[in-house]
Amino acid sequence: MSDEYGVYYRPGMATAQVARARNGLLWRIGSTVLSLALVGGAWWLWPEQFGEWAPWILGVSAVSGLGTAGFSVLQLLRARRDATLAGDGLAIGLNRDGMLVGQRWLPWPEVGSVIVRPGTLGASALLVATGRDRSASRVPLDYTDTMPATLDTAVRVLSSGRAWLDLSRLD
Numbered sequence: 316m317s318d319e320y321g322v323y324y325r326p327g328m329a330t331a332q333v334a335r336a337r338n339g340l341l342w343r344i345g346s347t348v349l350s351l352a353l354v355g356g357a358w359w360l361w362p363e364q365f366g367e368w369a370p371w372i373l374g375v376s377a378v379s380g381l382g383t384a385g386f387s388v389l390q391l392l393r394a395r396r397d398a399t400l401a402g403d404g405l406a407i408g409l410n411r412d413g414m415l416v417g418q419r420w421l422p423w424p425e426v427g428s429v430i431v432r433p434g435t436l437g438a439s440a441l442l443v444a445t446g447r448d449r450s451a452s453r454v455p456l457d458y459t460d461t462m463p464a465t466l467d468t469a470v471r472v473l474s475s476g477r478a479w480l481d482l483s484r485l486d
Contacts, residue, residue: 329398340387347380390437
């Protein structure tokens, strides 16, 4: 193994995730509007058959549509946050002296913990490196060119066993 290991951002992945989240939100809003329009049209065309049930159907459709749209908004916001963290170039750099996480250099004796947190609700899995001074640096791993286990091996080797990735939250 070389004395240096670099993990790079994959250009366009974060942008594509934001676009998928935005399209999902637009799809959910569109399907809710279409559902409400169809029920409203049926109520207008056949008031005898739908008169009593139409307000309930419209209400349930509106509430479920707003709920799923809210979920999509949350996914979009998390994808945008991750996209601001993910840039171009080097995300994580490792060598025998320490590690660069984002834009922060941590010598191996200063590394407190390195944890991989799973992504939830549209967010990327995050590598969180905490220094002994309790300051943290974050890198969205889903937008890089490495897998957590590969990165763990590189950290263990280049730190001579002084640091490792806590992958327990991925189980």
